[in-house]
Amino acid sequence: MKRVHLVREEHPTGSTDSTVRVKTVRYGICLKNYSIQPGGYVFDGCQEFIANGEEGTHGARTCAACGCHRDHHKRIERVIEA
Numbered sequence: 001m002k003r004v005h006l007v008r009e010e011h012p013t014g015s016t017d018s019t020v021r022v023k024t025v026r027y028g029i030c031l032k033n034y035s036i037q038p039g040g041y042v043f044d045g046c047q048e049f050i051a052n053g054e055e056g057t058h059g060a061r062t063c064a065a066c067g068c069h070r071d072h073h074k075r076i077e078r079v080i081e082a
Contacts, residue, residue: 022080030063032072049073 027049035042046066053059061070 019081024078024080026076026078027070027073028076029074030066030068030072031074032066032068046073 029048030044030046032044033041034044044066046063046068048065049070050064051060052062052064062068063070063073
């Protein structure tokens with residue numbers, strides 16, 4: 001799942017320059033720990049978040065590959081200035 005945010009920044013006091021930043025957000029590898037033992041680490045190996053539904057629905061926050069919530073996946077942000 002990839003989300004794009006547009007942010008426009010205006011420079012203060014009379015300058016006509018403005019900067020547009022494009023921020024993309026992806027969710028990568030699943031970091032949910034399935035271990036039963038305290039201190040143990042067992043990951044399921046889901047390599048990328050795949051939305052289970054359309055944006056705006058409950059399924060958009062559930063991974064179709066592993067079934068866990070989007071928050072258990074590593075968030076990858078990328079900012080491009082134009």
